[in-house]
Amino acid sequence: MNRNSAGGIELDRLLSRVEDWTEDLLLRGTSQFAVEDAKRLEALADEAQRLGMELLEDLLRKLGRSGEQSRLAASDMERAEASKVAGLFFRLCSYTELARQSVGGSSESADADEAAEAASAEEQADA
Amino acid sequence: MSGSDMRARFARLVALGTEDYLIRYANKGLYNRALKEMEKGVSVQYDFTENEVICTLSDDTICKLTDSIESFACSCPSDKICKHVLIGILDYRRFAGSGDGLSSENEQDADAKHGESSAANDGAPADSGSDQESETFGLDAAADRSVEAESPVLDFGWLTEREISELVSPFSPSRVEEAAFRLRYVEELEVREGSLLVVQMKRSGVEVAFTDTPEIARALCAVSGTDGEMYKLEALLRYRAGKGLNDSDALAAKLSKVEFPPETLGEFRDSIGELLRNGLARLPHSFADRFELLAIAARSSGLPNLEREARGIHGELELFFARHVRFSARVLLSRLSRVSLMLDALESEIGPARRAQLAGRFRGKYYTVPRLDLYALGAEPWETRSGYRGITYYFYCGEDGGLYTYSQARPAYYEGSEFDFSRHYRERSPWKPDLSMKEASSSMLSFRAVKVSGEGRLSSGGSPVLTLTERPAAESFDFGNLRASSFAELASEPVQVGLFGGLPRRFKLLRAAGIVGSIYDRVAQALKFTVADAAGDRLELILPYHADWSAAITRLESGRGLPNGDEFHIFASISEDGVYPISFLQGNRQLNLKLDV
Numbered sequence: 001m002n003r004n005s006a007g008g009i010e011l012d013r014l015l016s017r018v019e020d021w022t023e024d025l026l027l028r029g030t031s032q033f034a035v036e037d038a039k040r041l042e043a044l045a046d047e048a049q050r051l052g053m054e055l056l057e058d059l060l061r062k063l064g065r066s067g068e069q070s071r072l073a074a075s076d077m078e079r080a081e082a083s084k085v086a087g088l089f090f091r092l093c094s095y096t097e098l099a100r101q102s103v104g105g106s107s108e109s110a111d112a113d114e115a116a117e118a119a120s121a122e123e124q125a126d127a
Numbered sequence: 128m129s130g131s132d133m134r135a136r137f138a139r140l141v142a143l144g145t146e147d148y149l150i151r152y153a154n155k156g157l158y159n160r161a162l163k164e165m166e167k168g169v170s171v172q173y174d175f176t177e178n179e180v181i182c183t184l185s186d187d188t189i190c191k192l193t194d195s196i197e198s199f200a201c202s203c204p205s206d207k208i209c210k211h212v213l214i215g216i217l218d219y220r221r222f223a224g225s226g227d228g229l230s231s232e233n234e235q236d237a238d239a240k241h242g243e244s245s246a247a248n249d250g251a252p253a254d255s256g257s258d259q260e261s262e263t264f265g266l267d268a269a270a271d272r273s274v275e276a277e278s279p280v281l282d283f284g285w286l287t288e289r290e291i292s293e294l295v296s297p298f299s300p301s302r303v304e305e306a307a308f309r310l311r312y313v314e315e316l317e318v319r320e321g322s323l324l325v326v327q328m329k330r331s332g333v334e335v336a337f338t339d340t341p342e343i344a345r346a347l348c349a350v351s352g353t354d355g356e357m358y359k360l361e362a363l364l365r366y367r368a369g370k371g372l373n374d375s376d377a378l379a380a381k382l383s384k385v386e387f388p389p390e391t392l393g394e395f396r397d398s399i400g401e402l403l404r405n406g407l408a409r410l411p412h413s414f415a416d417r418f419e420l421l422a423i424a425a426r427s428s429g430l431p432n433l434e435r436e437a438r439g440i441h442g443e444l445e446l447f448f449a450r451h452v453r454f455s456a457r458v459l460l461s462r463l464s465r466v467s468l469m470l471d472a473l474e475s476e477i478g479p480a481r482r483a484q485l486a487g488r489f490r491g492k493y494y495t496v497p498r499l500d501l502y503a504l505g506a507e508p509w510e511t512r513s514g515y516r517g518i519t520y521y522f523y524c525g526e527d528g529g530l531y532t533y534s535q536a537r538p539a540y541y542e543g544s545e546f547d548f549s550r551h552y553r554e555r556s557p558w559k560p561d562l563s564m565k566e567a568s569s570s571m572l573s574f575r576a577v578k579v580s581g582e583g584r585l586s587s588g589g590s591p592v593l594t595l596t597e598r599p600a601a602e603s604f605d606f607g608n609l610r611a612s613s614f615a616e617l618a619s620e621p622v623q624v625g626l627f628g629g630l631p632r633r634f635k636l637l638r639a640a641g642i643v644g645s646i647y648d649r650v651a652q653a654l655k656f657t658v659a660d661a662a663g664d665r666l667e668l669i670l671p672y673h674a675d676w677s678a679a680i681t682r683l684e685s686g687r688g689l690p691n692g693d694e695f696h697i698f699a700s701i702s703e704d705g706v707y708p709i710s711f712l713q714g715n716r717q718l719n720l721k722l723d724v
Contacts, residue, residue: 023456029406083396086403090467093460101625101703 011103014047018060018096022089030085033067041067059095063088134175136194138223139279143322144196144216151323151336151347152196153208161213171218182215190215197345283324285341287367291374292381294343294363298356300382306360307378308494308581313526316365323347326362331497335362380479387486391428392470395421395437399463407447407456415444432487436466493578493586499524500596501531502604504636504698505710506568506719508548508676516546518722520568521634521698521709522585528607530634533585535564548675552722557587562595569717571598601636601696601712610636614664617701637666637697637706647684654680656708658697668699668708676721688718 021040025033041064048057066088070081150158164186174181182190190201190211199212295303315329323336335358336347343363348355367374398417402410422437439462446454472485501522510516517536524531537546556562558574573594578586611617617635639658643665647654656668672680682688695713699706711718 019457022460025406026403026456026460027407029404029409031404032406082404083400086400087467087471089403090464093464094468097461097464098625 008103010047010051011053011099014044014051014053014056015096015099015103017047018044018056018092022093022096025089030067030070030082030089033071033085035068035071038064038068056095056099059088059092063092131175133177133180133194137175137180137192137219140192140194140196141216141219141223142279143281145322147325148322149196149213149216153210153213157208157210158213161210161217164210164214165218169214169218171215171222173219173222180215182211182218184211184214192216281322281339283320283337283339285339286324286337286363287370287372289341291364291367291372291377294341295360295378295381297342297344298360302353302357303360303378304382304492305494306357306364307375307382309357309361309496310364310368311527312496312498314365314497316369318366318369326366328358328362328365331358333358333362335359337363376479379483382483387430387473388428391421391424391430392473394424395433395466396470399440399466402463410444412448415441415448418444430486432485433466433469435487436462436469440466493580493589495576495589496574496579497576499531499572499574499577499579500526501572501574502598502606503568503570503572504712505717506552506564506722507700507709508552508673508721510673510675516548518548518551518564520564522572523606523609523636525605525607528609529583530609531579531583531585533587548722556593558591558593559595562593565719565722568719568722569598571596598715600714602694606636609634610638612638613662614660614666615662617666617706633701635699635701637699638694639666639697640694641692642689645684645686654684661694666706668697669705670708670720673721678724679721682724683720688723690716690718 021037021044025037041060045057045060045064048054048060063085066081066085070078070085073081146158168185170185172183172185174183178193180192182192184190188202188211190199190203190209192199192212192215196208196212196216199208201209201211203209203211312330314331317327317329319325319327323338325334325336327334333348333350337343338345338347343359344356346359346362348358348362350358364374398421402414418437418441422434422441425431425434425437440459443454443459443462445451447459469485473482477485501524504521504523506518506520508516508518515536515538517534519532519534522531522533523529535551552565553563556564556567558577562570573596575592576589577591577593578589580586614637617637637658638660640661641659643657643659645654645656651669652672654670654672656670658666658668660666670680670683690711690713693713695711697708698710698712699708701707708720710720
């Protein structure tokens with residue numbers, strides 16, 4: 001996927017919007033899932049559909065529905081629904097991360113740090 | 128007869144007792160001394176009881192043998208196998224060969240002996256009659272003859288027929304893991320079958336001799352201790368691999384825990400679930416500590432990857448609470464997502480090998496590799512987000528096509544002083560005192576017994592032997608898949624994606640026809656070169672600015688030290704946002720771009 005192509009720019013934009021939403025929700029918490037969130041996810045899903053990205057569309061719609069259900073659920077069902085939301089949410093995050101990798105663009109690598117720390121720790125252990 | 132069964136079994140031992148066999152159980156010196164004694168006339172009287180063979184030597188030593196060379200008792204002061212044991216075994220051939228009952232005073236036994244000694248020749252050709260045993264063998268001939276005529280039929284089938292998990296179970300997992308690791312490296316095997324099945328590993332210079340007893344521990348190896356154990360395991364695994372057996376799945380299952388404690392996994396789920404439900408904005412500061420505890424729990428449950436993520440989450444949360452500029456919600460989400468997916472996978476049926484892969488390996492496990500020949504490609508200094516600084520040296524191994532690294536690294540401020548790139552670049556290598564790291568970064572290194580991690584990192588420890596050999600020019604060395612023959616080839620390679628285990632950095636050795644131009648990009652804060660390949664295609668190389676290698680950048684910008692008009696090679700790191708060169712190689716010369724001034 002060439003990020004300079006028309007489709008590439010639109011995908012880039014979509015991914016950015018998804019990323020923004022997931023970061024926003026991380027900050028607010030899924031217990032604060034509101035009607036606006038469901039609407040936003042539907043809009044994102046429609047865009048994904050337009051770009052022919054079925055898997056992404058599916059994830060977004062499911063998350064929207066699940067979020068709504070957890071918002072409206074009675075307290076005993078809440079927990080079960082909440083874990084479903086979490087599962088879908090994290091899957092969406094991972095999907096986005098992978099999509100970023102194939103399209104290109106900044107993906108902050110947490111592991112470069114680990115490698116450095118490991119190298120340093122090992123060197124001290126070996127000495 | 129009470130001793131007749133023992134007699135038959137002892138005769139079998141004698142038949143097994145070839146020179147090779149006896150030397151492996153004892154040693155060459157002892158064997159020669161035994162022969163010498165016999166030449167001088169020492170002889171043996173044999174008395175068979177139900178459980179032992181009492182050998183009375185003519186030098187008054189009494190040695191009690193059995194049907195196994197490993198159990199004996201001798202009146203001499205030695206507590207290990209002695210020459211008397213060897214004499215007891217060797218002399219029996221002569222004894223059994225002669226018609227008259229040399230030692231047994233019992234006439235009945237003498238007759239039985241005749242019958243017994245032919246019974247001992249079960250493996251012999253069918254036409255050998257019992258009367259042939261009245262020949263008297265010369266000592267040397269006896270050794271040879273017994274191999275041909277008397278060898279009992281030995282079954283080494285257990286080596287390939289038994290389940291590998293069963294065979295390795297008496298050994299510690301570290302031994303097994305190290306032996307399995309070594310299989311990645313080429314070894315020249317030679318196998319000889321006699322009264323022992325000898326597996327010779329030429330690169331290591333070690334031989335392991337297996338008996339027909341289905342136990343690895345019973346095998347003989349000149350190397351003692353845990354190293355010896357490891358060699359025995361390695362020899363068996365290589366032998367099996369040579370016979371077409373693939374033990375890797377079974378070993379992975381063996382080495383990893385089949386079940387991980389559900390409480391630990393449950394705690395992880397609960398914690399990330401709660402974090403997500405509450406949201407960062409309303410999270411109490413103490414929540415970060417939960418992940419430190421989870422890291423410890425993960426470690427003791429044998430889940431290194433989960434431990435690393437937990438520590439990472441802890442660190443990221445600390446940054447968040449401190450309103451630190453380095454905090455990244457993306458990085459935190461990335462970690463949380465990975466943990467969530469990992470938990471899903473660990474709780475489902477993915478099989479032991481994949482479960483082991485997911486659980487991860489504790490970093491810092493180093494294994495000794497018998498031989499590693501490395502072509503140094505360059506060195507690069509770096510600094511990370513979290514404040515670590517270091518230099519990584521890159522090497523290519525022609526034999527396995529792998530890229531190996533060695534890194535010097537420290538937290539940016541270590542004991543009050545800064546990590547000085549220049550100083551570390553010029554310091555002595557840990558493997559050879561008269562070799563600096565700078566020299567090592569452009570040499571051909573030939574290692575013996577070097578320690579290497581699963582990720583291809585060289586260790587500074589152990590006791591490797593390093594010799595420098597002549598490094599061929601890059602043009603004439605086979606770099607396998609590391610080399611890209613043209614810039615077009617680079618663009619057409621599929622992009623790698625991955626969530627777990629970190630994305631490996633992509634490195635390439637590129638061939639350029641010349642440098643077309645260079646420019647310092649003030650906006651991007653980087654020096655950019657444009658190079659052309661033989662086909663005329665252009666490629667941009669990016670060298671980001673950093674205060675610590677500003678001198679090198681200035682020099683490069685001025686054009687000093689760059690390769691002249693001819694073809695040269697570029698060793699570079701390739702990522703989606705560009706090609707980052709590490710070194711230029713031309714003929715015998717090499718320029719580590721950020722370090723050589």
